Amino acid sequence: MVGLVPIRIVVAGGNYAGLSAVKALYSTLLAPSADTSTDIASLASLAGLERPVEITLVDRRDGFVHFIGMTRGLTEPEYGAKLWTPYAEVAWLQHPSIKIHQASVTKITNTHVHTQTTADKTKVILPFDFLVICLGEGRFAPIGTAATSKSQFVEQINKTFGEIQAARSVAVVGGGAVGIEMAADVKCDFPEKQVTLVHSRPLLLPGPFKDEFRGIVSDILRKDIGVKLSLANRVIAQSPRSPDMNEGSDDPELVSSTATGAKLTLSNGSHLSADYVIRCLGTRRKLAGLVDLADKSIFDKTGIRVKDTMQVDASGLDNIYACGDICSRDTVKLAGVAMYGGYIAGRNIARCILYGSETQLEMGQKYSSKIMLLMGKDHFAMQIADEIWDTERTRQFATPDMGLDSCVRALALNCYPEYEPLEPIIPTEI
Ligand SMILES: Cc1cc2nc3c(=O)[nH]c(=O)nc-3n(C[C@H](O)[C@H](O)[C@H](O)COP(=O)(O)OP(=O)(O)OC[C@H]3O[C@@H](n4cnc5c(N)ncnc54)[C@H](O)[C@@H]3O)c2cc1C
Incomplete structure (x- = not known):
């Protein structure tokens, strides 16, 4: 050879x-x-x-x-x-x-x-x-990460954690799956903080899901966890602006989507002030x-x-x-x-x-299509194709x-994968 x-x-x-x-x-x-x-x-x-x-x-x-x-x-x-x-x-x-x-x-x-x-x-x-x-x-940081090594990653996580910890009020912008989980995790880990999830449409969670499922998720967030929902409300201005609101880089992971001490102007004419803003606006x-x-x-x-x-x-x-x-x-x-x-x-x-x-x-x-939402450690919801699973049924699949x-x-990150012999596939005649 x-x-x-x-x-x-x-x-x-x-x-x-x-x-x-x-x-x-x-x-x-x-x-x-x-x-x-x-x-x-x-x-x-x-x-x-x-x-x-x-x-x-x-x-x-x-x-x-x-x-x-x-x-x-x-x-x-x-x-x-x-x-x-x-x-x-x-x-x-x-x-x-x-x-x-x-x-x-x-x-x-x-x-x-x-x-x-x-x-x-x-x-x-x-x-x-x-x-x-x-x-x-690509996702904007801190959900996407610009870190190239574990030490940088840990440093960035600690920095974001410190910013969340220091804030009395947190606004999460974007009510897709990531925004929902982000708002839930902040509120569950810091129940004393005011957490608001701002979403441009009347119902959370864009995608191929039932409105009934969206309603269940909203109820869990609002009633069980205590996240304030601001629905059908688009953020039309933010001061100070997050870096990703500028023309920005081609690579979203290299730009932060957070801001401290920000004032949001919403499409219904109201304003929302938050000590910390995290924008979870999807991928690019x-x-x-x-x-x-x-x-x-x-x-x-x-x-x-x-x-x-x-x-x-x-x-x-x-x-x-x-x-x-x-x-x-x-x-x-x-x-x-x-x-x-x-x-x-x-x-x-x-x-x-x-x-x-x-x-x-x-x-x-x-x-x-399938989605499982992990909202803090105790609240879950899942929709698989057209079937909606509630918290208790989903819990068995939601590991801590x-x-x-x-x-x-x-991915066998902690062991050796076994040898898998490959036999040729014999074509079947139709
Ligand atoms: C907060 C959150 C929660 C989620 N929850 C779930 C869930 O519950 N269940 C589920 O199934 N999925 C979930 N997802 C989605 C899941 O993470 C993605 O579907 C998955 O990451 C896709 O894997 P991938 O390998 O295609 O891409 P990625 O995981 O994004 O990996 C892409 C890789 O390419 C590298 N890369 C990108 N661009 C370049 C470049 N130009 N040069 C060199 N390297 C580059 C990146 O460093 C990265 O390692 C979640 C995602 C997020 C963000």
Whole structure:
């Protein structure tokens, strides 16, 4: 194998989707098999291939961040510190065929990923044979995080916690899932504070949910937790302005969405003064600038269109996959869906490597819309497709650590993934 050019797989973005893709590649191509010490060299030659693989995981951070727990992390910094797992602590990521490239992706073309290293801004261009795009969608800080290391992350969490702690009144702007959880976590952890959730529409929670569900969530927030709701009220001015209200950066995680001592002017003509304001106004990613693939038809307004195989939906780009929040989808974007997409993409790339690019690929299943809201530690609501679950029924799925341990286990961040042999799929005749 010495001297052979490896098969180069680049995974851009190393969180739920990206780590899941790398884990699937590890399980199928690199993990020792149960009965022999089979590694990629022997697997490749078994499959008639001669080349080893080289997997490069690119992320501007040096670790995994469990975003699901982020709102609680900001109100309980000891828990918050656990949300970051450095890649260096994940044993199987240290495999010699896996390289971690800590860098920002600046451009993706049909053949290369352009990067700039986090440490010294060196520009590095990575050619690839297979690419998995898992860059997610950006959220403004402090929900999205600009931190590139665990120590910076902990510092930022502590800073936000200190600001929340010092405020007597907190306004959360934006009543989507994140704003709802943020307002609930502040009020549950600091019951003495006045917490107001301001939302532009008459009902909370935009998305494919029932009005009845929205009503249940509003009642929990208002009656059970004590969050004041200001609905059908758009913030039309804020003084001082949060940085993200300026033209700002292309990268929302690098800009703060908070302000201290702010006065909000609302569309009904009223004013709201708050010692601390957190704006939770959704996601933003300038996809078309960053992902510069030849076929622009892969983009729609919710992201990159992909096939059920997780390959981008364009002819001639069969070696490029996209998974997670960056994909276009008509259902809610979720960590579970991102991990599943990464799993399918990783296995399909392994299939192509082992059995050739003409081999039959796996098809991912479609998920129905689902949302579970964790409002403090005692209040939950879930809607799966058309079914609404109340607090008591949802409680059994709502772990006190907000899914941290189950995601750590699902991504094998604390153990070695097992070898998963891949048999070729025999096409069935219809
Ligand atoms: C507060 C909150 C609560 C949530 N609750 C839930 C929940 O209860 N259940 C659920 O299933 N989902 C929940 N979600 C949604 C879930 O977090 C996302 O669906 C999930 O993060 C998507 O995973 P991903 O891997 O696609 O993207 P991300 O997790 O966003 O990862 C993208 C990765 O790409 C990297 N990256 C991005 N741009 C660049 C670049 N230019 N260069 C280098 N690296 C880059 C980032 O550093 C990051 O590591 C929640 C999200 C938030 C914010």
